[in-house]
Amino acid sequence: MTTVAAIQMVSTPNLEDNLVTVRRLVAEAAGKGATLVALPEYWPIMGMTDVDKVALAEDPGAGPIQECMAELAREHGIWLVGGTLPIVSPSAGKVLNTTLVYDPQGMSMSRYDKIHLFGFNKGTESYDEARTIVPGDTVGVFDAPFGRVGLSVCYDLRFPELYRAMGECALIIVPAAFTYTTGRAHWEVLLRARAIENQCYVLAAAQGGMHVNGRRTWGHSMLVDPWGEVKAVLPEGEGVIAGELDPVFLLGVRDSLPALRHRKM
Template sequence: MTTVAAIQMVSTPDVAENIASARRLVAEAAAGGATLVSLPEYWPIMGMSDTDKVAHAEQVGDGPIQQFMADAAREHGIWLIGGTLPLVSNDAARVMNTTLVYQPDGEPAARYDKMHLFGFEKGDESYNESRTIVPGAAVGTFEAPFGRVGLSVCYDLRFPELYRAMGECALIVVPAAFTHTTGLAHWEVLLRARAIENQCYVLASAQGGRHQNGRRTYGHSMLIDPWGEVKAQLAEGEGVISGELDADFLASVRESLPALKHRRL
């Protein structure tokens, strides 16, 4: 058995404040026995405007956000999936929205740049991530001791072809900052669908609450098993959820219903 944890935050415009919160929550997850921990999307900064994150973009391998993640992975001896942070892109006005993974020794293990950029218009709500983010172009996975882990972020959840391109994973992670409107409608059903169709565990770490900029994120961080059952969940507010990855159960699901072997396309 492997214990994994998802951290839920209500991030602020203050990077130092968010790092302090993440430090405390990662320690809590590790103390609970988790050997793999995921932070949510935008955990280091939820600015008063979308452009605020551009000023805090870091070069790869340098900066306080990355230093914290490397140190936390090393201190607790865990695999740390760093939600997303802003990295410098080739466009000075935009950033990469990037997931970085750190090994238990604190060394970098994988990188995934969010591929699908959220756009939404309904009533007073309006979002267009492409204004401040450059889309990624490559699928992201890494090999953990228990199997392959697929990397995705938030809006990626609506594009099942991305998950097929990952190959057979034991776990898929989904750091997110789903809006309350779209989360209420679609979050759980999409997460459960990804778990069922890929016959793997899904760990979703979310932003969850009312932010200083007025935005309300949906929360409901959760762990879902390969049969589509929700094993742990946190509705709103800051906190940690955890649960076990059962390799025998995963194998039994794939053996009794070998859908992955029955694919024709």
């Protein structure tokens, strides 16, 4: 059995404040016995405007955000899936929204740049990530001691073909900053669908609350098992959820309902 944890935050426009919060919450997750910890999307900054994150963009392998994540992985001896941070892109004024994975020695082991960029326009709510983010183009997976782990971010959750392209995973991770509006309608059903159709665990680390910039995120960080059952959830506010990955249960689901073997496409 492997214990995993998801961190839920209500990130601010201030990097230093968010660094303090993430250090405290990762220590709490490690204290619960987690050997893999996932951070939420945009954990280092939820700026007053979309362009604020561009000023904090780091080159790969350098910068205070990456230094913090490497240090936390090494200090607690955990696999750390670093939510997302802004990484410098070739396009002026834009960044890559990047997940970095660190092993228990603090070494960067995998990277995924968010492929699907969120756009939403309804009433007074309007979002367009493409204004400040360059999309990635490569599927992200890595091998952990318990099996293959698939990487996705927030809006990716609506595109099931991405998860099929990952191959057979033991765990899929979804850092997110779902809006309150879309989260209330779709978050849980999409997470459970991805777990059921891929017959694997899904660990979602979310932003969850009212932010300084006026945005409200849905929260509900959760762990879902391969049968689609929610094993742990935190509705709102900062905190930690944790649970176990049971390889015997996972194999039992796949043996009793061999949907992955029945695929024709």
